[in-house]
Amino acid sequence: MTPDEMTTEQLEQRVRSLGEWFHNLDLKGVRTAPHHFLGDFPTVFWNRFQHAFPTDLKGKSVLDIGCNGGFYSIEMKRRGAARVVGIDSDERYLAQxxxxxxxxxxxxxxxxxNVYDVGALGEKFDIVLFMGVFYHLRHPLLALDLLYEHVVKELLIFQTLERGSDEVGELARDYPISERAIFDRPEYPKMHFIEYRYAGDWTNWWAPNRACTEAMLRAAGFDLLEHPSREVYICRRGQRPTAWGAVYPRHPESVQ
Ligand SMILES: C[S@@+](CC[C@H](N)C(=O)[O-])C[C@H]1O[C@@H](n2cnc3c(N)ncnc32)[C@H](O)[C@@H]1O
Structure with missing residues (x-):
């Protein structure tokens, strides 16, 4: 039976048979995650930053990494994207x-x-969404390098869990080895490592502070355009010196 032929009860049954949903979608009146611990998620979250997002995606290609139940992929099509590809490592979410x-x-x-395999897609996308995945990765900077190298043509829409200070500030390009206090300043980039669990979830590996998120995005070659809401960054693919390797980058200033 196609979804078109289903009654509301049958839709509801099918939705429940697909397991626990993380995205609360409205499927013809059936809510997929009506009791989500974050409320009407991700609509409430999307409403905080969607104004900063291009409204007309006509002709654009979009890659949604960690697409989950498809909320953002669906929104991108609603904004007119010509082509949307959603990838996720978890087949359960893809079925949803x-x-x-x-x-x-x-x-x-x-x-x-898996995000580490994006090179296998063999193409770049105008817009890449990388929302809510970064902090679930054992190797987050590697993932950013791979996105830069293989899939981001124009824009990267990025979101991560953040903890610690929201302060950002100018740092010197270098410090003498005798300098220690700088590392304890709130505006110094810090990545908190989660050895066991956070919020009951063992797939949470990292929690950067804001300065760290911004520094890592820059280090991977992305220019920060906008920070429309906490934890959300709109970035443009920037220039990375050719001598600066993709996967094991050296800082450009160390390359003569
Ligand atoms: C917290 S959810 C975020 C979903 C959605 N992007 C959002 O912002 O609402 C994380 C998603 O990333 C997927 N994911 C986690 N690790 C991944 C990986 N290494 N490669 C691809 N997807 C991954 C999970 O299966 C899950 O669907």
Missing amino acids: ARFATQVLGVDVELLQM
Whole structure:
């Protein structure tokens, strides 16, 4: 039976059979995660920064990494994107996204893929969404390097869990080895390592402070355009000196 032929009860049943949803979508009146611990998620979150997002995506290609139940992929199609590809490492979430896009009649290409394998896509996308994945990775800077190298043509829309200070400030390009106090300043980039769990979730590996998020994005070659809401960054692919390797970059100033 196609979703079009389903009654509300059948839709509800199918939604529940797909397991616990992280995205609360409205599938013809059936809510996929009505009791989400973050409220009407991610709509409430999206409403905080969607104003900063291009409204007309006509002709644009979009890659949604960690697409989950498909909320952002669907929004990108609603904004007119010509092509949206959603990838996620978890087949459970992809099954939800497949069903949601079918019910809503939205054309999104969905692939099971790990972010570390994005090179296998063999193409770059005008816009890449990398929302809510970074802090779940054991190797977050490697992932940013791979995005820069393989898939981001124009814009990167980035979100990460952040903890610690929100302060950012000018830092010197170098400090003598006798300098220690700088590391304890709130505006110094810090990545908090989570050895066991955070919020009951063992897939939370890292929690950067804001200065660290910004520094890592820059170090991977992205220019920060906007910070429309806490934890959200709109970035443009910048210039990276050719001598600066992609996966094991040296700082450009160390390259003669
Ligand atoms: C917190 S959810 C964020 C979902 C969505 N992007 C959002 O912002 O609402 C993290 C998603 O990333 C996926 N994910 C985690 N690690 C991944 C990896 N290494 N490669 C691809 N997807 C991954 C998870 O399966 C999950 O769907």
